[in-house]
Amino acid sequence: MADPSTSPPLTRASVIAAHALIRPFVHHTPTITNATLSGMASGAVPLPSLPSSSTSSLGEGKAKPKMRLWFKCENLQRVGAFKARGAFHAVERLKREPGWEANGGREKGVVTHSSGNHAQALALAARESRIPAHIVMPSISAAPKIAATRGYGARVVFSGSTSVEREAVTADVIAATGARLVPPYDHPDIVLGQGTLGLEMQDDVRASMLSPSSPSASASGGGGSKGGPTWVPATEPGVPSTKLERVRAGARPALDAILAPCGGGGMLSGVALSCEGTGTRVYGCEPAFAGADDAGRGYEAGVRVERVSSLTIADGLRTPVGVVPWGIIYERRLVAGFHAVTEDQIRGAMRLVYERLKMVVEPSAVVGLAVALYDEGFRAMVEREAGEEGWDVGIVFSGGNVSLDALGGLFGEGK
Amino acid sequence: MADPSTSPPLTRASVIAAHALIRPFVHHTPTITNATLSGMASGAVPLPSLPSSSTSSLGEGKAKPKMRLWFKCENLQRVGAFKARGAFHAVERLKREPGWEANGGREKGVVTHSSGNHAQALALAARESRIPAHIVMPSISAAPKIAATRGYGARVVFSGSTSVEREAVTADVIAATGARLVPPYDHPDIVLGQGTLGLEMQDDVRASMLSPSSPSASASGGGGSKGGPTWVPATEPGVPSTKLERVRAGARPALDAILAPCGGGGMLSGVALSCEGTGTRVYGCEPAFAGADDAGRGYEAGVRVERVSSLTIADGLRTPVGVVPWGIIYERRLVAGFHAVTEDQIRGAMRLVYERLKMVVEPSAVVGLAVALYDEGFRAMVEREAGEEGWDVGIVFSGGNVSLDALGGLFGEGK
Known part of the structure; x- marks a missing residue:
């Protein structure tokens, strides 16, 4: 692949240039919403309990953030992944x-x-x-x-x-x-390419919020209120007018945060670049199982973890974070922090995506949703920072390549 | 429920009136296309082999129809089904x-x-x-x-x-x-309600074909050519201009045929009503397993089969066809015929929908796709009738309510 020294600088402008290059070849995947899942993240709809029940109920002493979730469907990308x-x-x-x-x-x-x-x-x-x-x-x-x-x-x-x-x-x-x-993640050209999905999310959520047909942007109400799976690029009801005004004026980003899975970190760091200077905070999401949360541990310790040997069910996230991504994630601090979830939480989030969105995603794809629903650290932070107005949280569904046989193994015995 | 004697007449106009009544409450679900699945139905893309290999390969002596498939996604309807x-x-x-x-x-x-x-x-x-x-x-x-x-x-x-x-x-x-x-299918009001999905399919496919951005309707090419799962209401490339001209002139329907699952027959008969007088032929699709093809057998014999005790995996289709549907399907001959598929063919079609469309469907929902891909009788008929121009075939994905545990049972051991 191109000599890294000839790559464009690692900036938001370079992500925009990358988007122009690859646009003829990739899908602009939809960004969708779902009232039930946003309701679950916000405590307005009961969250089904997990086998390990301690983290699943929104009981006394639990954070009660307000979140409107926006899902970027890279499982619908060509080859089924970003x-x-x-x-x-x-x-x-x-x-x-x-x-x-x-x-x-x-x-x-x-x-x-x-x-x-x-x-x-x-x-x-x-x-x-x-x-x-x-x-x-x-x-x-x-x-x-x-x-x-x-x-x-x-x-x-x-x-x-x-x-x-x-x-x-x-x-x-x-x-x-x-x-x-052509390495899978540890190269500037790969990072810039993956980051293009972040640009699309920002554009789509902003357009959807400010669309005249959006229930939140107009007094007419309508489409968003029927519940059930929503597939057409959707409007999200309930964005407070105080926020909408600031978004319209360009004083605030449409997305307050993005939750992205982190394996080798190519996509996470690219998305972070796509948000540089916009005010949208980017968080990395990992499985906690058997040390797969290497990026978060490294971020905490200030040293990149170079080896991972976890067999988490999120098999796309078993890789240590790469050198180029690390520079963006940690050295430039373009990622605001990391959160890790359990295998049961990953399974629980997958179940919701299958049963509520009717969408096929691979285990790695749902770690962001699992953080939004189950991670008390993240949820308490959102409650504190977002207050009554709530946050619009973008969640990257990174891919959908899981065989039905593998699903059988993951869920076959009521797991 | 309302006394059947007070129900509107069983006509296309009554389906249109039903649509006006329920529109505020139900989703207008998307009708999507997929180049790979259309290619498989047309022999242009290899069809994965089934465990029972006899019916799976498009070898010598097999029909070679041309079909462009359009999927009506009622799995994305409220409550996950039509x-x-x-x-x-x-x-x-x-x-x-x-x-x-x-x-x-x-x-x-x-x-x-x-x-x-x-x-x-x-x-x-x-x-x-x-x-x-x-x-x-x-x-x-x-x-x-x-x-x-x-x-x-x-x-x-x-x-x-x-x-x-x-x-x-x-x-x-x-x-x-x-x-x-309120019975599940054997009532005019239920039949008319279910039929509304047929109207939406007809409208959406026609609009998509004639849209200025459709590759088939313009010289510009574009969006439809990238392959991979397509979720936004899609344009289908390759509709021949000879057909397009006749569709535009109102001399031919956009959909040449619709394949709809048949359990109690409420939806099949409603869809048949929605097509009355349009030129779109409607076919019923059933599982063959252990006598679940009751409607087809009754249609053949001229007598409604009143009892079914099949345990087909297509659990929504274990019901005998009802009296009201039967009048439309058989007595008025608004259904052109029936086709039945094996359990392996249902599993094969499900696998393709999960792996190619990244969409969650229940086994009953894919019998129409299984007919299009595997039923030699249907395929030979399309080859004969459609010729070089090919047919546009609408397929009803009737629902998506299957638990991940049930999926494990269906596919867990490499079935």
């Missing part, structure tokens, strides 16, 4: 690198090691530019993942499953083909 | 019955026996009109269903599980309270 954004951006930037084509770059292609969403995203992006993609996958990868990656026209190269083995095979591929490495 | 339409229509009609209010109808309320979507739909419709709802449910009903029905404010009355036991308890409730019975 990863398409970074991959297309990386390929488009590569194509524009001086000398790349003259030096045979188009024939040499691209390579990555991944068995997940990034593999399929890169395969797709390469195919649409008609350049070869070599994907190094552990030979023990699930057959459907191998088939899906090949389905996008990529060449799959097998390796052992340790990172040392995968990197060795990747080096071999590079030596043999001259293909350029 | 049943909200019939229930609201029944209640609105009841409120307009001369003497109903004067005779204490508002205090006596409504009653039904159901443990499924109709129970919740009636509970909701009654609550919004502030009249009591008594729901008779077998005492062995799943706890979440009981809780959900109570959640809508209904009074749940338990009975045994046989139909004789349920009817006896219902009669007791009527004797004790004077509540009016």
Whole structure:
């Protein structure tokens, strides 16, 4: 991929430029609302109890924040995850690198090691530019993942499953083909590409709030009040007029906060860049299980955690945060803080998304919703800061790639 | 519920009148498209094989129809199923019955026996009109269903599980309270209410085809070509200009056919009414398992089948077709025919909806898609009738009420 030293500066303006580059290739996914889930986050609708009941009820002494939730549906993105954004951006930037084509770059292609969403995203992006993609996958990868990656026209190269083995095979591929490495998150072009979803959220929520048909922006009431799953880009009732006036005047952002999952941190840091200077606070969300909350622990300790070996059900978030994302997240303090949730809380949030929104999301995608519903630290902070006016909270549903078989394993026995 | 003899005539005009009545209370659900699924139906994209492989591959001798699929998302309807339409229509009609209010109808309320979507739909419709709802449910009903029905404010009355036991308890409730019975499908007001989804499909598909931003209606191309799940009401590329011209001139319907699930037949017959005189053919879709294809068998034999005891996974379709629906479906021949699919084909279609559309549907909801993808009789007919121009086929996703636990049971062991 393009030499990082030639990448654009890590700024909001560069995210906007990235958006212009990738727009023809990716979906502008919808940002939706749901009255029931906002009601649950605000204590107005009872929250179903979790198997571990201690955190689930909004009883005495619990925070009672007001939150209006806005869901960015990257599960409806191409390849079923936000990863398409970074991959297309990386390929488009590569194509524009001086000398790349003259030096045979188009024939040499691209390579990555991944068995997940990034593999399929890169395969797709390469195919649409008609350049070869070599994907190094552990030979023990699930057959459907191998088939899906090949389905996008990529060449799959097998390796052992340790990172040392995968990197060795990747080096071999590079030596043999001259293909350029496109890492899954630790590169400025990837970060800038993923950040484009943050821009879309900001635009969509603002437009929705200020739309003449929005119940909150007009006296007419209407659409938002019927309850039930809402799929068309929705208006959210109940934004107080005091806030609306300030949003309209440009004195306040439409979104008060964004909750984004953090694995390698490419998306979280990109979203943070997209919010720089806007007043929207960005929080990272992680699974707590077996140390998968590495970014939060590192943020607390002031040192990036370099190794994670958690087997959390949020399998997209088992990665330590990368160096480039860390610079944005921690060194520049563009992320306001981290929150971690339990496996049961992740399952509980998934259940609500399936049963209320009728939407398929992968476990990693719901950690933000789990924080909004269950994390007392976050909820108490919102109650304190937002007061009666409440906050509009954007939640990134990062992807929807989960097989029905895997769902069976997660929920099959009444878990 | 209103005396059937006072119901409007069973015509398309009455469906339009029903739509005007219920519009304030129900969602106009989206009609969406998906290039991959249309490609699979048309043999342009490989169809994943089923466990029983004989019917899954599009090999030699198989039909090769051209189909563009349009999905009506009633899983996104209030209470998660089309049943909200019939229930609201029944209640609105009841409120307009001369003497109903004067005779204490508002205090006596409504009653039904159901443990499924109709129970919740009636509970909701009654609550919004502030009249009591008594729901008779077998005492062995799943706890979440009981809780959900109570959640809508209904009074749940338990009975045994046989139909004789349920009817006896219902009669007791009527004797004790004077509540009016609202049956789940066998009543003109229910049929007319459910039929409103057919009107919306016709309108939406026509508007989408003729929209200036539609790739098929303009030379600009664009949005429809990126693939991946599409959620915003979508444009479908590739409608031939020969067809578009005739649709624009009103000489041909936008939808050539609609595939609708058939359980009690209330929705199928309502949709058939909504298409009367339009040229859109309506087909009923059923599970074949253990005799659940009662409507198709009756249609063939010329006699309504009155008893069904199938335990098909499509649990909403275990009911025999009702008398009122039968008059529309068979006696007036407003349904063009029936097709039945296997349990594996239902599972296969569900898998595609989850993995490609990222949408939660219940097994009953996908029998229409299963027919389009797997039923050789239907496919050969479309190939013959539609030729090179192809057909636009509307598919009713009837509901999305399936628990994650039930999904685990359906797919947990790689079924």
